[in-house]
Amino acid sequence: MKKKSFVPLLVAASLTLGIPAAYAKETHTPAAQSQQAFDNKIVKRIKVENIYRDITILSSEPRVAGTESEWNAVQYIEAKFASNGYKTDIQPFTFESYQAPNVGVTVADTSVSSDSITYTPNGEASGELVYVRLGTAADFEGKDLTGKIALIKRGDISFSEKVLNASAAGASAVLIFNNSPGALSGTLGAPNNDFVPAIALSQADGEKLAADLEAGQAISATVSVTGGGIQEKTSHNVVAVKEPSQQKKATNQIVIVGAHHDSVPGAPGANDDASGVGVSLELARVMSNMPTDTELRFVTFGAEELGLLGSYAYVDSLSQDERDRVVGMFQMDMVGSRDAGELVMFTVDGQKNIVTDLSAAAGVRTGTPLTYGQEGRSDHVPFHYAGIPAALFIHDPVEPWYHTPEDSIDKISKEKLHETAEIVGAAVYHIVRPDTPALEKAKVAPKPVEYEKVVGGLQ
Template identity: 25%
Template structure:
């Protein structure tokens, strides 16, 4: 069954690739006007639909190293070959720890609501998230409320899970709802486990307006002795599951699935495809990460950038650029830019010196979007250390930013700057003295009234309300954002590819340990809390 499903999914991918190549016009799209006219939202959406399909077919995500990711990589390479590019793969391994949902977590009420999974106990947004180093499990069972008090009137007043009577009459294997409160958290969990629970859904105490008492509490369960699967949840999730019941069976049956697979050496691959022509000593590397987090298929983050690269590649068929174009779909970005770091680290300095510029496109279709341009001249950014942004990369990074800004201005499209702090896959490039730039339409940030006046959308909501959540699927999208940003990407790419670019001096890169600082936005370990024992 597994083999036939993989073959069937890949066959669908081949059909999608054929559809994508039919959209492309090919030929001489060798100017900005021609390439922008050829690149279409429909073409990008075809590729996003394919990536969504691979994620949904294979356990709900495209996490680096999973079957969903491998299908995505096969699809990308096939499309790149159809576009006439020379393709290759780069193998590497990475450390999967805090984002180790190998399959999309499930908390679904039978004939009822499906809750949305997220990371770090579902911060930001989402309804629930796997505990780090939880055991795995897939069960369908009745739900049991263990002496809940929602809303809790004051901190440390709920005795949920503290007493044997909280579990009296509970069916073996039930999914237990437990709340923080008077006794130690580990005590509550061990009590539930000893009483025969099949899984635990754990919430904070839910004291409204009290700091630290509302958000989910996310733990590393290593050494805690918990041998049943466990998730952190929003208080609202458990209140909804429990309904009016505070003790005993709530009258619902739920499917609960966690497949947690931490591994210090997960094998994965970057996909590389380059034009057969163009100056090999002046390479434009165009990058986007292909992987998702484990909680969903990642179709804005970053199926949008990955699909846009495929559309650009198809529409550049038959173009012989002055400078070589190299497309790279990076893996393991979500665990700390590890694919781009592996790529840059694999190149000897003589090859790094041949890279004239890196363009990065990460999340360019956010539903509540802002057109952010990376602040390559640092005019709107706090100071950034030379270990993160090498001095040799700064002058031409400012030039790349200006190319984007001038283009948007010519089209009367508003933009705003975003920090050039190494948070996405351009980070290892600028740390090694390679100029970079790119576009971003927003993640977990909140749209302001001033931004809504420029771009429309909803004040007070995230730019991407499904950022790192299970709902980041093919419907999590803005066609307008995709259209504006893919055209800008096409303009800057073909401009650089057809221009005379000055030589770069050889540089001494920053030490790897220093370069790691900028990747910490991707490492959610800082959100882990200590267990109250």
Template identity: 30%
Template sequence: MRLQLETLTTAALLLGEAGAIQLPLFQSRPKTQAHLTADRELVSSSAYQGQVKADNLLKRAKELYKIAELGEPEYNHPTRVIGSKGHIGTVDYIYSTIAQLGDYYTITNQSFPAVTGNVFESRLVLGHDVPVSATPMGLTPATENKKPVFAPIVAVSNYGCEESDFPSDVKGAIAFISRGTCPFGTKSELAGKAGAVAAVVYNNEKGSLSGTLGTPTPNHVATWGISDEDASPVLKHLKADEKVDGIAYMNAMVETIQTTNIIAQTTEGDPQNCVMLGGHSDSVTEGPGINDDGSGTLTLLELATLLTQYRVNNCVRFAWWAGEEEGLLGSDYYVSVLTREENLKIRLFMDYDMLASPNFAYQVYNATNAVNPVGSEQLRDLYTEFYADHGLNYTYIPFDGRSDYDAFIRHGIPGGGIATGAEGIKTPEEQKMFGGKAGEWYDPCYHQACDTVSNLNLTAWEWNTKLVAHSVATYARSFEGFPERKKDSVGALAVKEYKYHGPRLVL
């Protein structure tokens, strides 16, 4: 496995502080027209797809797992979470692979501050019960001095979205708050302002509850999510004016580090009309992320390599985002710093996250023009037509902010993508359509240590990589029939608030 750059070695990466790593900007060699165009045909979908092989994808997956093992000494298991040596090695691998392709691409690394967190240990006791569903919220701070706190449990009025919802006796208590209306981070912040020592957000729908507090504030307190079932006995006692005591303990860390997006753009092709696609380079803390999103990362890397054999009419821009698992940090940052002119150059953005789930369904984001930037629906239809043309079933899934397309559509750029499923449950109808097992997660190892090389469905991965190739080739050749970007389409759009901003719930 080669992890070397012309100007940077893996050893140099790993010897530095993870949060301080800054990859150098790759300076491409002077391009010549002869070098770029000689002996290259214009990219075609059929030829490009024909070079996609599952064996080559699997080989890359094995390399990526070895890189994830670099995180094992610090985390006690393989991981590629931002700030870890596993993620630094991933960025190195992506960068060096593209750099070795010569002057076909210009490569930039875009460093930015990212908030990351880790829960080392937590305990929650409500009355006499230990709620089995209790899950620390993402980016939760620790309890005071990282020690257990013993306090009464106090119910918060309404949804805990206003200061007036918090009674005076919540000071020094564990705030007990219903899910709903406002973000979890707002509830935790208001609990802290009211003097609570911890907060518990309970689901007002069926099922367990896990999410993230999002951007940290000084007033956030240690916060858990629990299910409606675990909340029920506590609420019963509190409504009867019976005292319920609790114990809350959180040993956690939240810090700001520097991490890096990698962007590779063809030096050839109309730079005013770019087709852009991306996947995220990081995993969760809990595992190596070989499907989530190693599958997307490696699909892009393989296709970027294969594309060098062809000419393109429109520029193609590949992106590997950092910090997706922490709340779409890399893609949010990238779009936020685009000028109006640079925004308009991106004709569409295609998101490729989790393409090889073992209990897969072929899923297409239901991105319609009615509620998204115009062009999103045309991209959606390109995906569905591909599946139909190859006799493959597909299903629509919500376009609800769960992955890196979010910032693009919020800023007027048409978007869409495909996936194969995460923690959702496969239905009996989907079992008939795609095989696999109804009643189980699409990816039983989602956000877990078992998301390894053995967690990949190679058939789904190969077909989806062919579809990604088809999407790239189609728009690299021509945007004929695809809606033009309008100057007034740039800027933050007024869109509804989604329950997700990234893979975790925020509302």
């Protein structure tokens, strides 16, 4: 994704239950000291080495949704939650995934380097190669390509339009070459029965073929696309539940802490998002024996990288009663990179809520004041649209190793992991501990503090 900036907003105000306003100098007040005592029940128990160890194990291989490696991660995470006394559930869900095909192009008995185009149909074709420029409808006007292969340059219209225009003209296959140096990675957007096999070529190879054709040479080609197509796969969410330990004082409320356990192909995903999972596992351990009057759920989501599929599946599984009872969702995504920016809270609509309020107050008490801004593109999104207060915790701007093979354990900062664990842990415990007044009675301080602009965003 392209890097984008966001308009900074005021830092979230603290609740009067903790400190009256988000100023570090006020942490000496009796109310603040009392709240810090409760914070210490959590923060002093956090062992960052546990988090680091879990990230090391989880990032030993990519955890692509629907693969055996993701399932291995799911089993590891579930076992860790269960070992700390949580009631666990592995929630499966299915999704459709495109399986990239094997492709080959031969021109005049010589193999040409090529790449697949997503959603191309399988098939083989041999025939005369015809250069059709950008492959627009006008470029095909008056041309009969029956039994021939279209050579088309990238640009002006979508790949799918180029292939459909070629198919309508009778072409049996399409070669699309890049309009800039290097290999071409393209997609047709979605399956279509009117497509013919399509393969991508580099700019250099495509321009050479186009020049030879325009010079009058007759060139034949063979195209092969095999093994591609849509496959149904299964991913999983891991759900860990701690019922209120003090049932007589139970609030009937739910707090959810989330992270996603899948990664993109080829990336170990140490920061994205084994870091969030690692912090979740440690906070679950720390809170496992703490007295609580609120139901606490830790959820790690599958297939986040494919479009938040796991978190949407989880929210869809919640009854309306459960949705009404969830008072806050804390999503941690990419919270450990040494090369990323500062910790920021993001909400989908850019407005503060109970999650940002409590976390900003916790940040001041633990020595890390937070800003917040507007951003989607992580697992807090489905909760927001279900009417549940939710926020994303992420370092901004993200590290340069985002979605690359370099997102490895050696880039992880223990200090940043500890910082996030302290803030989220303190904020969550503020809700779930038994002596906290009902949240609906809490009052937000009227003068939140404005902090310096933060520039960056998810890429």
